[in-house]
Amino acid sequence: MPSSNQLNRRTKWLLIGVAVGYLALILFIPATTLVYEAFHRGFMPFWEAVNTRFFQAAVSLTLITALICVPINTIFGLCAAWVIARNQFRGRALLMSIIDLPFSVSPVVAGLMLILLYGRIGWFGPLLESAGIRVIFALPGIVLATLFVTLPFVAREVIPVLEEMGSDQEEAARTLGAKDWQIFWRVTLPNIRWGLLYGVLLTNARAMGEFGAVAVVSGSIIGRTSTLPIFVEQVYKNYQTQGAFSAAVVLGLLAAVTLVVKDILEKRTHTI
Template sequence: MPTNGINVENRATQNWGKPLLIGIALIYMAAILLVPAIAVFYEAFHRGFGPFLEAVGHREFQNAIRLTLITAAITVPLNLVFGLCAAWVIARNQFRGRTLLVSIIDLPFSISPVVVGLMLVLLYGRIGWLGPFLQSINFRVIFSLPGIVIATVIVSLPFVAREVIPVLEDMGPEQEEAARTLGAQDWQIFWRVILPHIRWGLLYGLLLTNARAMGEFGAVAVVSGNLAGRTQTLPIFVEHAYKNYQTQAAFGAAAILALLAVVTLILKEILERRTQHKRSSAH
């Protein structure tokens, strides 16, 4: 077969193949991602800002926002400290059980959020291991803030470690060793050598942690007890309002959370350009 013929044939296939494949990809993504994304804002604002502001003005709504912000404000720093420690332990040490440790850190991505909530009920709840003790000191974990925070910490636990480990491995221990032999203290090494190097990866991890912390539903739904105004986070408020046919309030809260998602995606894109790599198997 002459080579020319094949090339012409290939070019012809490419000519109709390209727009066809792009078209299918766009239609598919429109149906499952783009149309729903637009619909959130349409449903929230198509009667103007009035109904939206009215929904936002409700006390339950404001309490939900406050609880979501408090939860994220406690969760993100906790997982930041853990993530840095775990990443350092894994990237800088070779030990038996290293792979197992990585798998344990990844566990929250595999376990259903409802099962995470169930574990906490079976540990801290009335019938749980620590139930009688907590009751005796009159401290509530389940159906109150501590439970919500613990549930949120668990589901967003892997992000920082996962993003920082590859950056630390890339960096190698040479610069740290050099700093140490020149007499730097541990905290100086962290601030002056490690942190400048890992900052974009770290920010990326923090961004994902925060998005998950503010958006978590399943695990929080199990432990929150859904007391309106007291233990409702914003995602719980969305479901609760929807079930009670307060569609406008549900979409008002949904629009705020969707805005958070849009901001997250934009920041993610910026950070990805800084770190110059596309994520693989990101969650």
């Protein structure tokens, strides 16, 4: 009979094995395959795939979309979080669920809603057409779809931090004569910065990576309205495996960069 100590050790290694195996299956092996497929014929094929006009158009469209959506939803998320965490009012729980709605609605449905509103036969379609504004199959549609799917992240991350912080430090600042904006910059923001930063990073990652909603409204015109994720799908469907994997690696790198930036910021401003 093995002693209980041995059993314990066996269980321990078994659990570690299961965890590592699971991570390998879901995370490590796919990521390695991606990098392998992109580089297994050397660096030059990768460089050529990356150096096409269409690919660069997709990267810049993705960056522009993120640059527009991240600040807007950061400000919205901060305001929403402040209203929800610092006030008690009727419909507070309802408002929280509404902000969470983009989590529960399928992105494809979100895209369809936009088409029903702004498409050629949509509610605002004729009006926009007469004004000469294109929303669907153009940048505004992509931005609207991205705004929709990234709406909850900042508010979701900041609300619990604001609640945990409590309002007494803000009250103390008020008794010391601080104006509202001084309280925000000097007291509230430093206290919620990690939650806020994490929310911004999640928003950014989703803004760059969103496929479903953007695919519906963008029209996927390669070189004009295809963002990186859509570009990956299109070239893959055209049997340009090298191009698809190269673009996917770049998309993955963008995500890695945001994580590294977060790490650096955390180390540099970490006070205690």
